[in-house]
Amino acid sequence: MNSIGIFYGSSVGNTRFVAEKIGDIIKTARLYPVENAKMQDLENTDTIILGTSTWGFGNMQDDFENFVQILLNADLKGKKVALFGLGDQYTYPDTFCNGMGNLYQLIKNKGCDFIGKWPSDSYDFSESTAIEGNYFVGLALDEDNEPDLTNHRLTQWIESLNIH
Numbered sequence: 001m002n003s004i005g006i007f008y009g010s011s012v013g014n015t016r017f018v019a020e021k022i023g024d025i026i027k028t029a030r031l032y033p034v035e036n037a038k039m040q041d042l043e044n045t046d047t048i049i050l051g052t053s054t055w056g057f058g059n060m061q062d063d064f065e066n067f068v069q070i071l072l073n074a075d076l077k078g079k080k081v082a083l084f085g086l087g088d089q090y091t092y093p094d095t096f097c098n099g100m101g102n103l104y105q106l107i108k109n110k111g112c113d114f115i116g117k118w119p120s121d122s123y124d125f126s127e128s129t130a131i132e133g134n135y136f137v138g139l140a141l142d143e144d145n146e147p148d149l150t151n152h153r154l155t156q157w158i159e160s161l162n163i164h
């Protein structure tokens with residue numbers, strides 16, 4: 001069976017809120033806050049949905065501090081990976097969702113199959129390390145300024161993943 005896990009880090013609850021929403025839609029998915037997640041959790045999961053917010057002008061959320069090493073050491077070959085990131089495009093237009101960009105850079109050469117890139121044209125920002133061409137490397141969400149768009153973006157994105 002294709003196991004699905006949602007791994008996330010969240011400081012004030014926005015990424016957790018989104019992770020739980022994804023879990024409501026993909027009923028078979030297990031939720032893993034990265035502060036407690038183990039390498040085995042990653043390696044036992046076929047489709048990894050991985051979410052971080054951005055803090056301190058472009059960093060991943062704090063709970064990734066230890067999890068970064070776990071991600072680097074884990075065997076992710078052949079796994080599907082879908083990234084999502086939360087940020088604030090108006091206050092931080094030069095580092096919008098850079099946390100997701102950093103996450104992508106960290107694991108992009110680990111042999112996983114990235115799914116769920118997302119068009120960037122409906123956002124208003126100047127720079128992001130999460131951009132490749134006209135697409136974000138995963139779903140970008142802005143709960144600070146556009147919470148009303150989250151549901152629609154999320155359902156479209158999950159449909160595009162084609163994993164359940």
Ligand SMILES: Cc1cc2nc3c(=O)[nH]c(=O)nc-3n(C[C@H](O)[C@H](O)[C@H](O)COP(=O)(O)O)c2cc1C
Binds near residue numbers: 011054143
């Ligand atoms: C001090 C601070 C720094 C932030 N830095 C960035 C940033 O560089 N880029 C960005 O897109 N968002 C930035 N944000 C916005 C957060 O990523 C956003 O509020 C997010 O929804 C928080 O999610 P969380 O509660 O899951 O951690 C920052 C917010 C704060 C308070």
